[in-house]
Amino acid sequence: MKIACVLGPKFEDSEFQEPYDALRKAGHAVTIVGLEAGAELQGDKGKVTAKVDKSFQDVKPEEFDALLIPGGGSPDKLRAHDQPVAFVKAFMQAGKPVFAICHGPQLLLSADEYKDHRMTAWKTIQGDLKKAGAKVVDQEVVVDRNLVTSRQPSDIPAFIRESLKVLEQIPAQR
Numbered sequence: 001m002k003i004a005c006v007l008g009p010k011f012e013d014s015e016f017q018e019p020y021d022a023l024r025k026a027g028h029a030v031t032i033v034g035l036e037a038g039a040e041l042q043g044d045k046g047k048v049t050a051k052v053d054k055s056f057q058d059v060k061p062e063e064f065d066a067l068l069i070p071g072g073g074s075p076d077k078l079r080a081h082d083q084p085v086a087f088v089k090a091f092m093q094a095g096k097p098v099f100a101i102c103h104g105p106q107l108l109l110s111a112d113e114y115k116d117h118r119m120t121a122w123k124t125i126q127g128d129l130k131k132a133g134a135k136v137v138d139q140e141v142v143v144d145r146n147l148v149t150s151r152q153p154s155d156i157p158a159f160i161r162e163s164l165k166v167l168e169q170i171p172a173q174r
Contacts, residue, residue: 001065001167003030004091006084006107007050012072013043014153015101016050019068022160028167030068033059035081044072056083061090066167071102071122071152079110089113092146097170099163101150105129108147118142119149126151 003023007016023030034041034052041050061067067088069075078084084107091098092113100108105121106128108114114134120142121129129136141150141158148166150159 001028001170002063003028003066003068004033004059004061004064004087005030005068005070006074006078006087007032007034007041007052007070008074008077008084009041010044010073010077011041011048011050011070012074012102012153013045013048014156015072015104016043016070016074017048018156019070019099019101019160019163020050022164023068023167026164026167028066031059031064033087035078035084041074056081056087059087061087061094061096064091064096065170066097067091067099068163069098069100069104069107071100071104073103075100075103075106079107085110095146097146097148097163097166099148099159099166101155101159102152105134105149109134117147118144119147120151121149122151 037055089111102122140155
């Protein structure tokens with residue numbers, strides 16, 4: 001399957017690298033989509049760098065089967081721009097799998113795509129989601145239809161496990 005990973009500056013190192021590696025190891029093609037193709041992005045811990053494969057202008061949501069939204073500062077940086085918000089909104093409206101961890105649900109808030117889903121997020125984002133009317137659950141991973149969410153780096157194993165399970169179900173649905 002083809003998976004888009006939306007990434008901006010100051011992403012959380014492990015929340016990008018571990019799911020990215022696990023998805024590729026499982027045989028999925030992961031494309032890093034950002035504001036500028038070719039840009040070198042550094043994680044907030046300074047341990048991981050990632051090169052943007054394609055810009056939002058160069059891709060369409062229809063080209064991908066699923067979406068990964070790592071946390072850290074990246075979602076907040078991306079949601080300040082219309083293209084990333086519209087990109088995320090298109091995945092949610094199409095019912096395609098969306099995997100968002102930690103601060104990732106900030107993009108769901110900006111895309112106004114959260115009200116009908118149960119989800120979790122980093123503790124400070126949980127409050128924002130609740131105030132906006134989302135159904136927030138404080139647990140390591142929440143799966144609600146096409147949406148898989150987790151709270152923090154310690155939840156990554158459960159996040160990866162459930163994300164891969166959702167991807168395994170896609171061929172059976174088609």
